[in-house]
Amino acid sequence: MENLHNVKMINATIEDLDSIVSIEKECFSDAWSKNSFYSCFESPFYKMVVAKDNEELIGYAIIKCMYEDAELIRVAVTHEYRRHSVAYSLLNRVFEIARFAKAQQVFLDVRESNDAAISLYEKMGFRRYEVTEGFYSAPVEASIKMCMDL
Secondary structure (H helix, E strand, O other): OOOOOOEEEEEOOHHHHHHHHHHHHHHOOOOOOHHHHHHHHHOOOEEEEEEEEOOEEEEEEEEEEEOOEEEEEEEEEOHHHOOOOHHHHHHHHHHHHHHHOOOOEEEEEEEOOOHHHHHHHHHOOOEEEEEEEEEEOOOOEEEEEEEEEO
8 A cells, every 4th residue: 555545435336345344344343244234225314435445445434314313333444544544534425425414413332442433533523422331242342422513
């Protein structure tokens, strides 16, 4: 990876599904199934954005927009591309989508141990508002609930 000048944030298509599932398995111990991602394409409430370096899919983000609220469902970046602002760019893109959908706030859950994600979310303006013990499985862990005004 020499530079990230060729990285683009674009809407996901069904052709991206296998690459998305591959990144999901790389990044999460409680990975979603291919069918879970497929259902996002079928719903008008879910929007998925992918990051591509040339033609290689290197990350994705999913946001669910309903009325004045949006929920950040998933965000993942391949290990090789972490710490290069890819997640930040993906998040900015899905937040644009949420604003266009007239959402007023974005909510999310994050594993209590995921310090890198929590730090990124706080830098982007999210604030913590609740902890839910035992929210996650594989391994069992608390969730920190966060929100941000758009």
